[in-house]
Amino acid sequence: MTINISTATVRDAAALADCAAVTFPLACPPGSPPEDIQRHIDTHLSPERFAATIALPGHTVLCLREEHRIAGWSMVVLDQPSDTDVLAALSISPIVELSKFYVRPDHHGRGSAGALMAATLDLAGQSGRPGVWLGVNQENARAIRFYSKNGFRVVGTKRFRLGDRFEDDFIMEQALPARSTSTA
Ligand SMILES: CC(C)(COP(=O)(O)OP(=O)(O)OC[C@H]1O[C@@H](n2cnc3c(N)ncnc32)[C@H](O)[C@@H]1OP(=O)(O)O)[C@@H](O)C(=O)NCCC(=O)NCCS
Numbered sequence: 161m162t163i164n165i166s167t168a169t170v171r172d173a174a175a176l177a178d179c180a181a182v183t184f185p186l187a188c189p190p191g192s193p194p195e196d197i198q199r200h201i202d203t204h205l206s207p208e209r210f211a212a213t214i215a216l217p218g219h220t221v222l223c224l225r226e227e228h229r230i231a232g233w234s235m236v237v238l239d240q241p242s243d244t245d246v247l248a249a250l251s252i253s254p255i256v257e258l259s260k261f262y263v264r265p266d267h268h269g270r271g272s273a274g275a276l277m278a279a280t281l282d283l284a285g286q287s288g289r290p291g292v293w294l295g296v297n298q299e300n301a302r303a304i305r306f307y308s309k310n311g312f313r314v315v316g317t318k319r320f321r322l323g324d325r326f327e328d329d330f331i332m333e334q335a336l337p338a339r340s341t342s343t344a
Pocket residue numbers: 183184186187261262263264267268269270271272273274295296297300301302303305306309
């Protein structure tokens with residue numbers, strides 16, 4: 161299996177939507193109504209939304225690529241958080257948000273997610289900001305374990321709206337290594 165990781169362009173929008181439609185439901189708690197999940201996919205993860213998001217300043221999407229499809233994706237956002245629970249929990253500022261992180265199920269447990277995370281943390285570090293944070297559903301034990309073994313720690317909680325319901329997330333953060341600024 162040959163994979164590589166590179167930044168998305170608008171040409172990737174349809175393939176990203178295809179990957180997101182498969183992977184977003186995997187991150188939802190078992191009791192989530194299927195119609196709420198589908199509405200979220202249709203509204204927030206369409207090819208049009210991906211094309212618009214990729215073009216936004218401060219938003220970078222990374223693609224885990226196979227020959228014929230996108231096997232996973234992540235998104236790094238340079239906006240400072242505005243959610244009061246998030247601001248209260250974080251110990252690092254300014255900070256990068258790891259806003260999305262999804263890998264197709266046939267790649268789980270095979271190291272692909274670790275490779276995407278390494279590239280994502282490297283990208284976050286290129287911002288020069290000293291830390292990165294994310295939100296993860298408290299019932300998503302696999303993702304919490306994955307993030308923990310990739311350097312994140314739980315620093316607080318927040319709520320995430322899916323349809324008419326609120327879901328509980330953990331807030332996780334990690335410090336990023338300082339980058340020396342070259343004077344050469
Ligand atoms: C989260 C995700 C990227 C991790 O990738 P992965 O290839 O599954 O990760 P890994 O196999 O390297 O690590 C998962 C760890 O969780 C463990 N695990 C698996 N199922 C678990 C469970 N139900 N409870 C606790 N730990 C679990 C695995 O044993 C492994 O830990 P280990 O390496 O110590 O044995 C991937 O599962 C995914 O894309 N999931 C669906 C989308 C998602 O939830 N994204 C996160 C949104 S915030």
